[in-house]
Amino acid sequence: MPSIVLSLSCPDRPGIVHSVTGLLVDHGGNITESQQYGDPDTGRFFLRIEADIPGSIDELRVPVDELAATLEGTIDLTESGRPIKTIIMASTTSHCLTDLLYLQRMGRLAIDVTRVVSNHDTLRPIAEFYGVPYTHIPFSKDRRDEAEAELLQIVEETGAELIVLARYMQVLSPELCERMAGSIINIHHSFLPSFKGARPYQQAHDRGVKIIGATAHYVTQDLDEGQIIEQDVERVTHGHTAADLQAIGEDVERRVLARAVQWHAEGRVLRNGERTVVLP
Amino acid sequence: MPSIVLSLSCPDRPGIVHSVTGLLVDHGGNITESQQYGDPDTGRFFLRIEADIPGSIDELRVPVDELAATLEGTIDLTESGRPIKTIIMASTTSHCLTDLLYLQRMGRLAIDVTRVVSNHDTLRPIAEFYGVPYTHIPFSKDRRDEAEAELLQIVEETGAELIVLARYMQVLSPELCERMAGSIINIHHSFLPSFKGARPYQQAHDRGVKIIGATAHYVTQDLDEGQIIEQDVERVTHGHTAADLQAIGEDVERRVLARAVQWHAEGRVLRNGERTVVLP
Amino acid sequence: MPSIVLSLSCPDRPGIVHSVTGLLVDHGGNITESQQYGDPDTGRFFLRIEADIPGSIDELRVPVDELAATLEGTIDLTESGRPIKTIIMASTTSHCLTDLLYLQRMGRLAIDVTRVVSNHDTLRPIAEFYGVPYTHIPFSKDRRDEAEAELLQIVEETGAELIVLARYMQVLSPELCERMAGSIINIHHSFLPSFKGARPYQQAHDRGVKIIGATAHYVTQDLDEGQIIEQDVERVTHGHTAADLQAIGEDVERRVLARAVQWHAEGRVLRNGERTVVLP
Amino acid sequence: MPSIVLSLSCPDRPGIVHSVTGLLVDHGGNITESQQYGDPDTGRFFLRIEADIPGSIDELRVPVDELAATLEGTIDLTESGRPIKTIIMASTTSHCLTDLLYLQRMGRLAIDVTRVVSNHDTLRPIAEFYGVPYTHIPFSKDRRDEAEAELLQIVEETGAELIVLARYMQVLSPELCERMAGSIINIHHSFLPSFKGARPYQQAHDRGVKIIGATAHYVTQDLDEGQIIEQDVERVTHGHTAADLQAIGEDVERRVLARAVQWHAEGRVLRNGERTVVLP
Structure with missing residues (x-):
């Protein structure tokens, strides 16, 4: 049945x-x-x-x-369980991409990754290992519109229902954010709203916090202000350098993002103004 | 309304x-x-x-x-929110009793503690501070039946709907367990099913575990085998003595017990064979 | 020895x-x-x-x-183990004060609470139950200097080595902050640096975070900017109201503050510029 | 320097x-x-x-x-930081192997994986993707001694300082356990000492625990009794099936094992009778 x-x-x-x-x-x-x-x-x-x-x-x-x-x-x-068509975007950092592709292969995530898109060519071998087509869309101020157009075409072609920003370091256009509102998930490498903006692990280190975290949220036009889907944390000490925080944080990022993607794919995440309702 | x-x-x-x-x-x-x-x-x-x-x-x-x-x-x-009539039983350890009475006073728990019962007289001042009648029922092999009868009379008199064993170190009779099945909550000072029986913190120390815990469960005739309602844990290290584990564990015990009592009082805990369903 | x-x-x-x-x-x-x-x-x-x-x-x-x-x-x-002379200050909220006095009585904290000071008279019975003198210093704009002078006199009289702000809702004078730098611990009811200022639980609710926390820090003249000693967190959901967050948060606050006080009393917390070194 | x-x-x-x-x-x-x-x-x-x-x-x-x-x-x-020569053994489950190889490649683990050994041929592509030689040693009652000999030869040839059992489902010989005492790390998919033996997630589900965990320990001749190096846990609910527990548990397993391997490689884990001392 x-x-x-x-x-x-x-x-x-x-x-x-x-x-x-x-x-x-x-x-x-x-x-x-x-x-x-x-x-x-x-x-x-x-x-x-x-x-x-x-x-x-x-x-x-x-x-x-x-x-x-x-x-x-x-x-x-x-x-129930239908894999939703998904584009993963990443820049050069591989931990989130690797994990999502691994979990998809193991049948742990109800997504069908139809394309990996990156503004670099670095991560291609990972996509290839997992049998997912990889498109390198170079990004620079000069070819901003061109890059966006290429991306939109891939969205069209693949019938993407979800875009996952798995440490993608460029800002999407307001048009795309608007068009796919509630269907773009980003992982932010801090426990939002703490440490918005650049280099959150360095900021966390400088402030001397005892716990770091990561946040998966829907992407809106206001950077780092989208609705929070999931967060998780890990304890750190004075002895950890900013680089240590980054290494520890990567493990938090990938599991927070994986959970957010899974819950979204299962229809458990509903937007409620500036917040989400997550029905477990 | x-x-x-x-x-x-x-x-x-x-x-x-x-x-x-x-x-x-x-x-x-x-x-x-x-x-x-x-x-x-x-x-x-x-x-x-x-x-x-x-x-x-x-x-x-x-x-x-x-x-x-x-x-x-x-x-x-x-x-909704009706405080259920509750008897708290404890022996000489005060942390769980203190916490439950404090939380009741602050309106954090939907219980009405009608009596504190103990096999010692040690904890009387705490009950009195919180304005709850205290009954000392001495317990020994000789007067086992007598003690049980006194307890049953208090259950009758107060119309108790819930008995909380807040570190009560005597075993209740099978009759009482049967009569109030699903209405007696115990806190066990280990992460069950690990370290059943006596001196769980010493056992945990000897085994060298890196995390300790506590378990709130319904009391059945099989000691330490009742349906688990809630558990929580805390990290420990090789440097902690068995006494340290106990101190750390007490904080875990009291919050696990408080949560279990609260959820029970709100009708969120349903027994399902050997397990519970907790509807959050 | x-x-x-x-x-x-x-x-x-x-x-x-x-x-x-x-x-x-x-x-x-x-x-x-x-x-x-x-x-x-x-x-x-x-x-x-x-x-x-x-x-x-x-x-x-x-x-x-x-x-x-x-x-x-x-x-x-x-x-080693010498209880340090401590003043606890609180306003009307009792959970942190109750917990510190309870833990002191149980021998869990190496502090000797010589006085409870409050700008209200509400919490007096708690101090009295635990046998600690209570001084009510009314605080208002008109008598700011007078109130500060009374507090300083108590610091002198009791030989206070530590002041714990256990949900004390007034700002201490720069002079006192300076004089007892590194010896005044405050509990802030958010996971700093998120949600500084007033009503952090309401802020947390409005932002839709999935985890709330509390922060114990040394008090400096920059409000909410002192060196962080300890933090802890608890998971929450969309279903929790701001009032629920407060109730959940109180349990986090008290254990974070208790740990910070304990570590400070044991000489484990050293200030390192804007941060602390906590030697476990 | x-x-x-x-x-x-x-x-x-x-x-x-x-x-x-x-x-x-x-x-x-x-x-x-x-x-x-x-x-x-x-x-x-x-x-x-x-x-x-x-x-x-x-x-x-x-x-x-x-x-x-x-x-x-x-x-x-x-x-300091010298990668220690390591053999990873696994059967058919890939999450721990994948994670260790990924973390090694990213420079997150001070190990040099010289060989992946398995009693199946299933995981070969993963080892090859990460450029690590893979040896399939079929294992059965008939060829037990032969299989052990092949394994010992690989230990010799590669100069292995550490063997990691990354969900390897066969028991090592007492000789090998003895010879490499303190240098074989296993991941057990339960929060030991709970749920020893087979199918721990099913056991955990049947007992109705509210938290599951994983345990990395040194391998001794007493199965599941070696010194515990690291443990971690995750919350579960009545709604999770045994299969859900397994999926959640795999994420716990891989991070517990990765931490244990890292700490061992950094010389932070010292055996102390039945326990370990982990110097962070």
Whole structure:
């Protein structure tokens, strides 16, 4: 029996869960997992349901769209476990890219990496080892528009549903950020909002913090201000140099990013204004 | 508008959530929080719903009982935030008792500690400071039955819904364990199932573990084998003596126990065979 | 045999450890614990030694002072485990005060709390329960100098070696900060440098972070900028309100502050410019 | 100026640190890092010193051996950062092997992996990608002695100083365990001493623990009883299946093993009876 994931975001009001579960019951569905959250601050309601259904997912699409309209919200409906088409972008640092490709190969992430894009050619062998096409798009002030156009073309060609910035050190254009809002995930190598901007490990070292961290967030036009999806931390001491913090931090970065990508791919992350709702 | 908590455990089948939410919708209820879990191993389904309802909770009792019968399960229905009547038992160690009484006073725990019971008189001043009656029930082989009878009488008198063993060093009778199954919480000073039995910190030290922990669990007749509710850990080093481990461990014990008591009091902990389902 | 703690801070150069251990060997001492750190950034060297010595600590004072002069540094010499005279200041929030007094009573902290000082009278019963004198120094713009004078008099009278700001919500005067530099510890209810200033839990909630924390630091004239001694964190979710974060955070605050006070009292915390060296 | 690491284990007595630092001072050395530990239980003393020395390390070898004899202990002396010759053994599970090879390539681990040995041929492409020779030694009851002989020959040929069992599912012979005592590190996929033996994640799931972990330990002839080097944990919930625990656990396993290997390679791990001393 196929299994579906339904993710809903709408204004809160009585009866939502009953309506959604009613629709599923009418189609013979059996709910296997369900989480919800009503935000008293924003007045919005969020729901994720995983269910087994007897027929095809397509039979649900029209009634689900009608329900979304009635609830004045949005509902994403997809097959459970369907790998989403993903572009990974990286510059020269390999730990996040290596880990995502490894986890994809092991079946640990519900993503289908259709392309690795980089402004350098350094990481090509890693992509090749994992059998993923690699596109080098040189980036410089002169050819900014050209580079963006190449990237957009790859997005089109591959039908990318998600872009993961796995330590990609260039800023994406406002157009792309807007167009794929909520579908671009970045890993920031600090425990945001601490140490925004450049060289966060050096900043952390200079401030003498006892714990460092990393943050995966959606990319918005405001740098380092996008909605936080996941964070994690590791203890450090006075004895660690900025280079040590970087080495320790890389391990935090890769697991934070992997978790964020996984939860996003499973439809567990819903945007709620400046924040996210993560339904575990 | 009053708020209610409904905790359900029953055999899994399609339509449960729809039935429960339907009952609430019929009574004008608005769900503010909901979690569920279907266990593929045991075939059981668990649900906790928090909802605002327009009328009295009493109007729900009959339909809820009928629904429980239909679902061949059990449903607990209670006012949200109602402090449950609690007896704390301790011997001579004070950290867990102190913390629970402090947190109760600060309104952090939905419990109403009606009595502190101990087999010693040592901890009386702490109970008195927090305004809780203290009963010293001396315990020895000779007066085992007598001691048990005194305890049972206090359970009766106070209408205890929960007994917390906050480092109580005597074993409760099988009768009491049976009678209050799922309503007696113990804190064990190790990361179970490691280091069962006596002197767990000494055992941990001797084995040279790098992390110690504590475990809150329901009390069953099998010592240290009850369903685990919550665990937490702390890093230690070769430099820590068994006494150091104990000092570090006490801080872990008290927060693990406090969390377990809080979740239990909020109806978030459901027993599932040898395990628990904790709906956050 | 008495045991001593020797804490050294001086410019780095070859032979320091050999000189210090030589001095101890000459006096028949046996080192039981030793940690050191040389900071390549600041060129400073830090050493803490715990040793058993056959005679009186006083016989060591002159040679230790001479060695400090030779090394152009400072050496603190004290009996191991000697409780240092401490004033705790708090306003109306009780969790940190309660915990410090509890831990002192249990012999878990090497401090001797000689006075609790507050700008309110709210917390008096807690101090009295633990047998510590309580002084209420009302604080307002009008009587700022007067209040400071009263506080300074208590510092004098009690011979305070340490002031702990256990959620004290007033700013100390630059004079007091200067006079007791490195001997005033504050707990800040955020994971500094994130969320400086007022209402950090509300700030954390609004930013949607997935982990909150607390920071114990030395107090300097720059608010929230003093050297960090210890930090710790706890996971939170979208479902936690700002009030929930506060409740969760209080448990983090108290354990971070307790650790910082303990390490300070044991001579393990040495200031190194804007940072600390913590020798475990 | 070359830098050396000196790791000492000997019976505790006064003056050890002074003797060792004296030797270094005599040779113009400058200590950059030093940790020590005296175990009151076993009466043994452990010391690790990192120092810059003006001449060749070889000039230190004789005086260091003489000092070791005087102290009735053992001293390991090596160049700081020298990669130690390492064999990695694995069966069919790739996460630990992949991670160690990746970290080696990135210069994060002071090891020189001279060979990957496996009882299967599955993981060969990974070794080849990282440019490490791969030897498949089929293992079965019939050819047990033959397989052991082949392994020993590789140990000889490569001059292996360390064997890492990166999820190698066969038991090594007592002879090899004895011969390389303290130089074989295994990763066990549970938080030892919990869940010894087979299928620890299934055991953990069945017991309903709320935290799982992994343990890196030296291999001794008593299976799962060797000295623990490092452990780490991750939170899990009732909702995780045994397969989920395995996926989560793999991330814990690889970082625990990587840390243990790194600390061992840096001479930070000293055996102390049934336990280890880890000098950070």
